[in-house]
Amino acid sequence: MKKIINLTIRNIKVYFSDKGMFLTSLITPAILLILYATFLSNVFQSTFVNAMPKGIELSKKLLNGLVKGQLVASLLSVSCITVAFCSNMLMVQDKVNENIKDLMITPTDKKTLVISYFLASFISTLIVNLFALILCLIYIASSGWFMNLMDVLLIVLNVVILTLFGCVLSSIINSFLSTQGQISVVGTIVSSMYGFIAGAYMPMSQFGAGLRKVLLYLPTTYGTALMKNSVMRGPFRELEKIVPGNIVNSLKKSLDIGLLFNGNVVEASTMYLIVLMTIVVLFAVYVLKSIYYKEV
Amino acid sequence: MEKILEITNVSKSFGKVKAVDNISFNVTKGEMLAYLGVNGAGKSTTISMICGTLKGDSGSIKVCGEDIKKNSNYTKNKIGVVFQNSVLDQTLTVYDNLKYRASLYGITGNKFRERFVTLEKMFDLKEIKNQKVKTLSGGQRRRVDIARAIIHNPEFLILDEPTTGLDPNTRKNIWNIIRYLRKNNGMTVFLTTHYMEETTDADFIIIIDKGKIIAKGSPLDLKNKYAKDIIRIYHINEEDVKKLKLPYRKINDGYKIEIENTTLATDLIVENKEIFKDYEITKGKMDDVFLNATGNRIEDVYEENN
Ligand SMILES: Nc1ncnc2c1ncn2[C@@H]1O[C@H](COP(=O)(O)OP(=O)(O)OP(=O)(O)O)[C@@H](O)[C@H]1O
Numbered sequence: 001m002k003k004i005i006n007l008t009i010r011n012i013k014v015y016f017s018d019k020g021m022f023l024t025s026l027i028t029p030a031i032l033l034i035l036y037a038t039f040l041s042n043v044f045q046s047t048f049v050n051a052m053p054k055g056i057e058l059s060k061k062l063l064n065g066l067v068k069g070q071l072v073a074s075l076l077s078v079s080c081i082t083v084a085f086c087s088n089m090l091m092v093q094d095k096v097n098e099n100i101k102d103l104m105i106t107p108t109d110k111k112t113l114v115i116s117y118f119l120a121s122f123i124s125t126l127i128v129n130l131f132a133l134i135l136c137l138i139y140i141a142s143s144g145w146f147m148n149l150m151d152v153l154l155i156v157l158n159v160v161i162l163t164l165f166g167c168v169l170s171s172i173i174n175s176f177l178s179t180q181g182q183i184s185v186v187g188t189i190v191s192s193m194y195g196f197i198a199g200a201y202m203p204m205s206q207f208g209a210g211l212r213k214v215l216l217y218l219p220t221t222y223g224t225a226l227m228k229n230s231v232m233r234g235p236f237r238e239l240e241k242i243v244p245g246n247i248v249n250s251l252k253k254s255l256d257i258g259l260l261f262n263g264n265v266v267e268a269s270t271m272y273l274i275v276l277m278t279i280v281v282l283f284a285v286y287v288l289k290s291i292y293y294k295e296v
Numbered sequence: 297m298e299k300i301l302e303i304t305n306v307s308k309s310f311g312k313v314k315a316v317d318n319i320s321f322n323v324t325k326g327e328m329l330a331y332l333g334v335n336g337a338g339k340s341t342t343i344s345m346i347c348g349t350l351k352g353d354s355g356s357i358k359v360c361g362e363d364i365k366k367n368s369n370y371t372k373n374k375i376g377v378v379f380q381n382s383v384l385d386q387t388l389t390v391y392d393n394l395k396y397r398a399s400l401y402g403i404t405g406n407k408f409r410e411r412f413v414t415l416e417k418m419f420d421l422k423e424i425k426n427q428k429v430k431t432l433s434g435g436q437r438r439r440v441d442i443a444r445a446i447i448h449n450p451e452f453l454i455l456d457e458p459t460t461g462l463d464p465n466t467r468k469n470i471w472n473i474i475r476y477l478r479k480n481n482g483m484t485v486f487l488t489t490h491y492m493e494e495t496t497d498a499d500f501i502i503i504i505d506k507g508k509i510i511a512k513g514s515p516l517d518l519k520n521k522y523a524k525d526i527i528r529i530y531h532i533n534e535e536d537v538k539k540l541k542l543p544y545r546k547i548n549d550g551y552k553i554e555i556e557n558t559t560l561a562t563d564l565i566v567e568n569k570e571i572f573k574d575y576e577i578t579k580g581k582m583d584d585v586f587l588n589a590t591g592n593r594i595e596d597v598y599e600e601n602n
């Protein structure tokens with residue numbers, strides 16, 4: 001147990017002291033911020049304004065709340081995954097510069113190594129994302145705040161769950177990598193592509209029907225939806241006070257907050273179940289693979 | 297005598313390359329083994345198998361009497377390794393590196409702090425302990441590498457080219473440390489090096505080539521077997537040297553001849569007393585042993601004037 005703790009601390013320290021690894025994980029959030037600054041926020045603004053029935057006008061504050069909510073939800077749901085991938089590259093980096101040899105010559109079993117990488121990645125990612133969350137909350141609080149304590153706690157819970165999800169996913173994928181080239185390729189692909197499949201750069205409702213269908217089979221989609229749900233709860237509560245429910249519902253649909261699977265609405269509890277089950281299964285696969293697969 | 301390392305019929309191939317080919321040898325407690333070979337001969341591969349980072353294809357390896365596969369936790373506690381390339385965490389400090397590595401041997405808290413104080417003195421780490429490893433000079437880093445290798449006070453220290461790329465003074469420092477460890481801690485040492493003069497301290501030398509052992513024995517045995525004696529005769533003229541009917545070479549103030557072994561040299565001198573007025577005789581160097589044994593005759597590479 002002491003070994004796991006010490007090794008985990010070592011891994012976390014290495015991640016935060018290696019600027020290269022840390023900065024790669026910020027690619028997606030950076031892309032998102034640029035997209036929002038240049039045009040996405042305008043797009044969302046007009047989406048909300050146009051969806052309003054005649055005669056109803058959104059207050060500046062509510063509009064801010066809705067648009068900022070979109071940005072924050074996308075940002076958090078994406079960075080939980082990409083930061084996890086990058087912090088978990090440590091296990092590949094250790095192979096590349098052969099530091100793993102120095103760990104393997106000690107009387108430490110593989111399970112300990114594997115679990116320490118996982119824990120370290122989880123904690124590092126959580127630290128980064130909770131920090132990001134604080135910045136996001138400050139940003140929303142500046143104008144457009146409609147959240148209550150419950151909403152904030154739900155967001156925190158979702159950050160934790162998505163981080164876990166990112167960690168198991170990256171643990172499995174990264175455990176197949178062993179060269180610097182692979183680190184760059186996978187790191188860059190995940191960092192730039194994940195925003196697309198998670199519907200962060202644009203809502204999935206803008207995608208073709210085929211692609212939408214495929215995405216509905218990915219657990220990541222439900223993770224993102226959960227995050228959007230929790231961030232947008234406050235502003236939507238406010239919106240429901242002034243516009244009819246059917247308009248709110250169609251807005252939710254177009255923003256991937258309410259998901260339809262074969263025409264049925266997917267409940268939040270079902271989404272949690274899907275994501276949590278995926279986490280458990282992937283984690284089991286990861287540990288078993290690391291123990292029985294002959295390479296470390 | 298207690299055997300620290302027993303290697304029996306060990307082989308390892310990478311695809312078609314037989315990196316280690318059916319090797320067997322033992323190392324006795326307290327001994328220093330010099331394990332030599334040209335680049336790519338299989339030295340590091342042998343080491344990787346001993347310390348358990350690489351699985352051999354066949355054969356068995358025992359450390360302190362225990363099989364490295366059956367009782368790896370035991371043998372890993374007995375072995376300390378200085379790798380050919382530094383494998384410390386570059387972005388962490390010297391202190392953190394030692395701390396986290398120590399914890400993997402179960403050395404934590406006060407036990408670690410005590411151990412660190414000892415190592416700090418032994419390796420002169422005071423000035424650099426809070427420095428990141430990547431900022432250390434080559435010599436400083438090697439000192440930390442060795443400190444890391446013996447953090448758990450192992451019985452058996454493996455050094456893979458510990459002094460490559462270091463200046464002569466730093467090399468001397470590293471060697472003082474190795475000698476100290478042998479003398480005071482009775483450590484058994486397994487050394488690979490490309491500096492032949494470093495092997496004079498060795499009790500035993502093994503030379504491998506393409507994964508096979510091609511020569512082994514004490515430095516003296518090997519010199520007798522693989523290196524010719526050299527006689528330098530001073531202040532004579534060329535006609536006299538020609539009388540010896542042996543190949544010769546001009547050097548400062550005289551001539552130099554090579555001769556198979558010391559007995560023959562004695563005979564030659566006794567038979568030609570009138571020529572041998574002022575002379576000296578030396579045994580061949582380990583460089584010659586190495587070059588002759590590995591079949592790499594690169595004559596005239598060395599300055600012949602001395
Ligand atoms: N992981 C590996 N994959 C493929 N081939 C390898 C691997 N490790 C070593 N080899 C090959 O095995 C042979 C022996 O390599 P090794 O590193 O043991 O040599 P060495 O004696 O340590 O050489 P040097 O003095 O240059 O360090 C070489 O031909 C090398 O290319």
Ligand SMILES: [Mg+2]
Pocket residue numbers: 339340341380456
């Ligand atoms: Mg080598």
